[in-house]
Amino acid sequence: MENGDTEDYSHSAIEQKWRERWEERGTNSYTRDELGAAEQPYYNLMMFPYPSAEGLHVGNIYAFTGADVHGRFRRMTGENVFEPIGFDAFGIHSENFALKQGVHPMDLIPSNIRNFTRQLRRIGGMFDWTHSVDTTDPSYYRWTQWIFLQLFKAGLAERREGPVNWCPSCKTVLANEQVIAGRCERCETPVEQRRIAQWFFRITEYAERLLDNLDWLDWSDSTRKAQQNWIGRSEGGELCFPVLPAGTSEGAIPASEVLEGLMIKVFTTRPDTVFGATYIVLAPEHPLVEKVTDPEHRNEVDEYRKRAARKDLVARKVESKEKSGVFTGALALNPATGNPIPIWIADYVLMEYGTGAIMA
Incomplete structure (x- = not known):
């Protein structure tokens, strides 16, 4: 093309031409037999977009473009790149958008998906549209239910209460990464902490395997470190501190005088540091807080717990923040020294880590 001909170049027409050509040739599509017979298969899956708005945002295109470029590179090296696409249509955000529009989700979501599909086709990604999924389709989510049942039967799924970041506006739980400066990333409403019953997967059963597999991943050191922290495997021991009867005074107490009862x-x-432990700290949500707090300190403890509940989990994890706490009025026995030590509560101790109690 000569420089003078640039005004005659229509990128829209050229892009449309090649999109149609790729579709006619099935350039990006595979049959099940072809996938099974691939000599150098490469599965290039990116996170499905959420059709909880009328259309894609620039962040979607930014992420998909990078992944698609990587897939094209792998194809150029001779690999059979399979790049499926889909729409993660479940969740409160889709429901909230439907409420805002005054349209039933079962009518709105298909409409949004059609527009998302139109936009994704226009960017020219090498998506295999013959393998597109919709998470609200029963033929899809029956398998997510099947997987959950297998985990449950194997004892790897359990239901219990746990702390969460809660957005009162979106009426949903937020991951720590979705909390920005104490506010919901979507609506900027102040996030609060709640305890709700939820399902947990016993990922700790696979901690060792997950850590071992990090060695062969081509990731940056910072990303590996983040994964190690998320897996959270720790080696140590569990110590028991008996809660002493009300009215116990300072001074060493013979083990024979400790009554059977509550244990922290x-x-x-x-x-080995138990010999130097001079106090115990419980998370404000710890179930023993109600039982050990004495009447004299009840109001102060209750007020502190309310303030802690208004903080999101991210804010409570900031190491640079000034630490605070209140005394419960109760004492526990240091099992190594036989000395009574005070029991405090503080918001820097979290129920989701360890036992929700620390010695210091």
Whole structure:
């Protein structure tokens, strides 16, 4: 093309031409038999977009473009790149958008998906549209239910209460990454902490395997470190601190005088430091807080717990913040020294880590 001909170049027409050509030739499509017979298969899956708005945003295109470029590179090296696409249509965000539009989700979501599909086709990605999925389709989510049942039958799924970041406006739970400066990333409503019953997967059963597999991943050191922290495997021991009867005074107490009753379990990677432990700290949500707090300190403890509940989990994890806490009025026995030590509560201790109690 000569420089003078640039005004005659129509990128829209050229792009349309090649999109049609690729579709006619099935350039990006595979049959099930072809997938099974591929000599160098490469599965290039990117996170499905959420059709909880009328159309895609620039962040979607930014992410999909990078993944698609990587897929094209792998194809150029001779690999059979399979790049499926789909729409993660479940969730409160889709429901909230439907409420805002005054349209039933079962009518709105298909309409949004059609527009998302139109937009994704126009960017020219090498998506295999013959393998497109919709998570609200029963033929798809029956298998997510099947997988959950297998985990449940194997004892790898359990239901219990746990702390979550809650957006009162979106009426949904937020991941820590969705909380920005204490506010919901979508609506900027202040996030609060709640305890709700939820399902947990016992990922700790696979911690060792997950950590071992990080060695062969071609990731940056910072990303590997983040994954190690997420897996959260720790080696240590669990110590038991008996809660002493009300009215116990300072001074060493013979083990024979300790009454059977409440025990505070503390997980530590350094059990040898128990000899220097001079106090116990419980998470404000710890179930023993209600039982050990004495009447004299009840109001102060209750007020502190309310303030802690208004903080999101991200804010409570910031190491640079000034630490605070209140005394419950109760004492526990240091099992190594036989000395009574005070029991405090503080918001920097989290129920989701260890036992929700630390010694210090």
